[in-house]
Each structure stands twice: as C-alpha cells, then as structure tokens.
Amino acid sequence: MDLNIKRKSTKVAVTGSRVENYPHDLQMYKVPPIEDISLHEFETLALERLALLRSLAAATTLKGHRIYSAEWTECILGDLKTEGLKYYIKLCEKSSCGTTEADLDARRKDHIAHFILRLAYCRTEELRRWFVARESELFKMRFIAMRTTEAVDQFFKQNNLCYESISEEEKLNIMPFLRESTPHSNLESLKFYKVRFYEVLDLVRVRKVYLSGGYAYIPHTDFVSVLSAQYRKHLKQSLAIACHHLGEIEQDERLVSLLKGLHQSYAGNDYSDTKAMVPIESLDSLSTKSFPLCMRQLHEYLRSAHHLKHGGRLQYGLFLKGIGVTLEDSLRFWREEFTKIMDGDKFDKQYAYNIRYNYGKEGSKRNYSPYSCMKVISTAVGAGDCHGCPYRHCDTTVLKNRLQGYGFDNQATYDIVEMAKKGHYQIACSKYFDSVHNIELGLGINHPNQYFEESQKIIKGEVKVENKPIVKTEPMVKKEAVKSIEEMDLDEIGEWNED
Numbered sequence: 001m002d003l004n005i006k007r008k009s010t011k012v013a014v015t016g017s018r019v020e021n022y023p024h025d026l027q028m029y030k031v032p033p034i035e036d037i038s039l040h041e042f043e044t045l046a047l048e049r050l051a052l053l054r055s056l057a058a059a060t061t062l063k064g065h066r067i068y069s070a071e072w073t074e075c076i077l078g079d080l081k082t083e084g085l086k087y088y089i090k091l092c093e094k095s096s097c098g099t100t101e102a103d104l105d106a107r108r109k110d111h112i113a114h115f116i117l118r119l120a121y122c123r124t125e126e127l128r129r130w131f132v133a134r135e136s137e138l139f140k141m142r143f144i145a146m147r148t149t150e151a152v153d154q155f156f157k158q159n160n161l162c163y164e165s166i167s168e169e170e171k172l173n174i175m176p177f178l179r180e181s182t183p184h185s186n187l188e189s190l191k192f193y194k195v196r197f198y199e200v201l202d203l204v205r206v207r208k209v210y211l212s213g214g215y216a217y218i219p220h221t222d223f224v225s226v227l228s229a230q231y232r233k234h235l236k237q238s239l240a241i242a243c244h245h246l247g248e249i250e251q252d253e254r255l256v257s258l259l260k261g262l263h264q265s266y267a268g269n270d271y272s273d274t275k276a277m278v279p280i281e282s283l284d285s286l287s288t289k290s291f292p293l294c295m296r297q298l299h300e301y302l303r304s305a306h307h308l309k310h311g312g313r314l315q316y317g318l319f320l321k322g323i324g325v326t327l328e329d330s331l332r333f334w335r336e337e338f339t340k341i342m343d344g345d346k347f348d349k350q351y352a353y354n355i356r357y358n359y360g361k362e363g364s365k366r367n368y369s370p371y372s373c374m375k376v377i378s379t380a381v382g383a384g385d386c387h388g389c390p391y392r393h394c395d396t397t398v399l400k401n402r403l404q405g406y407g408f409d410n411q412a413t414y415d416i417v418e419m420a421k422k423g424h425y426q427i428a429c430s431k432y433f434d435s436v437h438n439i440e441l442g443l444g445i446n447h448p449n450q451y452f453e454e455s456q457k458i459i460k461g462e463v464k465v466e467n468k469p470i471v472k473t474e475p476m477v478k479k480e481a482v483k484s485i486e487e488m489d490l491d492e493i494g495e496w497n498e499d
Contacts, residue, residue, distance in 0.1 A: 276324030
C-alpha cells in the first residue's frame with residue numbers, strides 16, 4: 001500500500017477575508033473578533049496567552065533579566081519553545097506582513113486570545129494593572145522585532161498613524177547630532193522620524209534623542225515610545241468598557257466560571273501522570289532536599305501529629321501522587337501514620353476512600369492533578385490548618401523562625417521573608433529553592449511538583465548549573481533611594497517599563 005501522502009504546505013500565500021482582517025503580525029486590537037469558536041479553543045487560546053504574559057513577567061521579576069535586553073527576549077522565546085507555542089515565537093521573533101496560512105493562523109489566534117483575556121482581566125483594578133503592564137511589554141517587544149522598514153510603514157498605514165520618515169538628505173545634514181545623541185549603532189541604515197518632543201518625553205528625560213526646534217528625531221526602533229503610550233491609553237479604556245459589558249455574558253455559566261478563575265489558572269504541566277516511582281521510605285529525606293516549603297511543612301506535621309485535616313490531606317496527597325508515589329504505597333503511608341492515633345478500621349472507613357478517590361479509583365474516577373502554586377496560594381485556610389502557602393498564610397515571625405530552624409543564614413531568611421511580606425510568594429519560594437540548593441538560579445516556581453522535579457534534576461546532575469554560590473552580604477541593609485525590580489509591585493513595574 002502506498003502511504004506517500006503529501007502534507008499541506010503552510011508556505012503558500014492565500015487571499016480572502018483573513019488577509020484583510022489580519023494583514024500584519026502586530027496589532028493595536030481595536031476591532032474585536034466576531035467569528036464563532038468552540039469552548040475548547042476558547043479555553044486553549046486563553047491559557048496559551050496567559051502562559052506568554054506570565055513568561056514576560058517571570059523574565060524580569062523572577063529571572064532578573066533587564067527588560068527588552070537580548071537575554072530577556074531569549075528567555076521568553078525559550079519559555080515559549082518549552083510550552084510548544086510556535087505561533088507566538090513566530091510573532092515575537094520577527095514581525096512581518098506575510099500572507100501564508102501559518103502567518104494568518106498565528107495572527108488570528110493572537111487576536112482572539114487578547115480579547116478573551118480582556119474579559120478575564122477587566123474585573124478588578126489589580127487585574128487590569130497587571131494585564132496592561134504585560135500587554136504593553138509584549139507590544140514593545142514585538143514592535144522592536146520588526147526588522148524591515150516595510151513592516152513599520154505598513155503598520156503605520158494600517159493603523160492610520162500619520163508619521164512620515166525624514167528624507168535621506170535631511171538625515172545626512174543632522175547625522176553628526178544624531179551620532180552624539182542617539183545610542184544606536186549603524187545609524188545610516190535606520191529610518192528616522194520627526195515628532196513633537198512631548199510625544200517622547202521618556203527619551204527626552206534620559207537624553208537619548210536629538211532635539212531641534214521643538215521636534216525630536218527618533219529612529220524607528222525607538223518609535224515604540226510614541227506608540228506604547230497610545231496603546232496603553234487605548235487598552236485601559238477598552239478594559240473599562242469590557243468591565244461595563246460583563247453582565248451580557250453572565251447567562252453563560254461555562255464562560256463566567258472560566259473567566260473568573262482564569263487569572264489563577266496554571267498553564268504548564270499538570271503532573272497528573274508521571275512515570276517516576278518514588279518509594280515512601282525516601283520521603284523523609286526528600287522532604288528536606290526536594291520538597292517546597294508548603295509540602296515540607298505538611299510532611300513534618302503529619303510525622304509529628306500523625307494526622308492532617310481534609311485540606312492538608314488533599315494538597316499533600318496529590319503532590320505525592322504527582323512525584324511518583326503509587327496508590328498502594330500511598331495507602332500504606334497514610335495508614336501507617338494515622339493508625340498511630342486510631343485503629344485500622346477507622347482509617348479504612350473514613351480515610352482510605354479519599355486516597356483512592358485522588359487516584360481516580362473511586363467516585364467519578366477522574367485523574368486528579370496536584371495543586372499548582374496559584375491554587376495553593378488562593379486556597380482557604382482556617383484555624384488549625386497547616387496547608388496552603390506558608391509565604392502567604394504563615395505569620396511573619398513563624399516563617400522566620402521556621403527558616404532559621406532549618407539552618408538558613410540571616411540574609412537568606414531576610415530575603416525570603418521580605419518577599420513574602422510584599423506579597424511576592426512565588427519569588428519567596430524561588431529564593432527558598434536557591435538557599436536549599438546553595439545556588440543562585442532564580443528559577444520561576446509555578447507548581448510544587450515543578451519545584452520537586454527541578455530539584456531532582458540538580459541533585460542527580462541531569463542539568464548543568466553554573467556554580468554560583470549565594471553571596472553572603474550583611475543582612476537587612478536597606479537602600480531607600482532605588483527600588484529593585486523585585487521590590488516593585490506589578491503596576492510599578494509596568495510604569496517603570498515605560499521609563
């Protein structure tokens with residue numbers, strides 16, 4: 001049988017309505033989509049867009065890259081590659097006006113996903129600030145990625161932006177001044193625009209532009225300073241309008257439920273299926289070496305009190321399932337602990353069912369996933385509970401004493417506690433990871449099982465990590481004049497990016 005089937009090429013140019021709707025990789029998102037899509041695609045596009053925006057935030061706040069630097073861009077593109085989001089890689093690497101099937105499909109997904117997240121993030125001021133900051137970063141990143149003047153000119157034309165570049169003759173006349181004031185190489189190859197100086201005050205403030213007669217002469221690579229202010233203003237107004245119209249979709253409970261919880265959704269590996277096999281005899285050792293603090297404290301409490309409340313059993317039990325503890329071992333582990341304070345019949349009647357339920361062997365028989373960081377952080381914690389996120393739910397003094405009890409030095413303890421006090425719980429977890437492994441990795445932690453997985457890779461030598469021991473500095477030295485990126489809240493970071 002001949003199985004030589006030719007695959008459809010995506011490099012063939014196409015024509016039609018999609019070409020008219022999506023003529024350029026970069027969009028100002030002024031016209032909402034009107035096509036029908038399935039609920040599955042709706043959710044998929046939303047989560048993929050969310051993964052992109054979170055990658056933008058993590059590249060700066062968690063991994064410490066200077067925004068818009070080559071390292072920052074490479075970090076984001078690497079995350080997108082890991083997530084398998086090829087169409088976002090294409091849009092972020094090199095904006096163009098191509099008309100291939102792949103070009104149009106990527107732009108369509110980008111367009112729809114942006115408007116879905118508008119609905120999800122228009123609900124509160126805090127959500128709106130985060131969304132505007134991240135989308136502004138993405139817009140700048142993609143504009144900077146335009147490699148050809150043709151793409152820039154086409155973008156201006158399609159968005160009715162009345163800016164014209166200066167002539168080559170005028171550029172040659174002022175070239176000596178451009179070289180002194182414009183921090184770019186190969187100025188001869190750049191296209192320059194003449195705009196009113198008040199449209200690029202951010203460049204004027206840092207003296208990175210040539211001024212003459214009330215006009216600023218900026219290269220196309222810096223023109224994003226003009227556009228981003230317009231885009232940011234447009235986006236804020238659009239979010240306010242979207243919030244006003246939210247009531248129109250409240251009749252669809254499926255959409256309402258998805259949109260309300262989207263900002264807390266985890267878009268990475270759900271760790272519901274693992275090929276690893278972890279014996280319960282190694283849990284004590286692993287808890288000190290490879291458990292995040294939230295799971296370490298649950299393990300320690302279980303060992304000392306021989307019992308956990310329902311919330312703790314659920315959070316810790318699913319985590320153990322995710323790292324590779326089998327159902328049989330899990331039943332044995334919990335039974336051995338609980339029967340130290342109760343008889344076996346009580347355990348079998350009141351607790352064994354829930355353990356089997358977590359593994360999909362009872363009830364609806366779903367394969368339940370371990371909790372992500374956002375789920376752990378947002379979970380309700382009552383008096384006497386020991387689950388949840390210790391960086392959020394623990395008293396500062398209790399957290400500090402616990403870290404010192406683990407042998408953390410004063411500086412590491414201070415850094416972790418400060419991040420927790422500022423509400424940067426995942427950054428605090430990242431610093432805890434670095435302290436436990438005596439490195440300075442700045443890993444973005446989004447899931448307790450991700451923490452365990454990355455820790456095991458380091459311990460087993462499966463990944464090469466530069467030997468960067470944590471620098472010990474005098475603790476609790478505060479610099480009041482300048483804030484670091486990690487000390488800023490989300491809106492401050494967004495505003496600082498504009499500068």
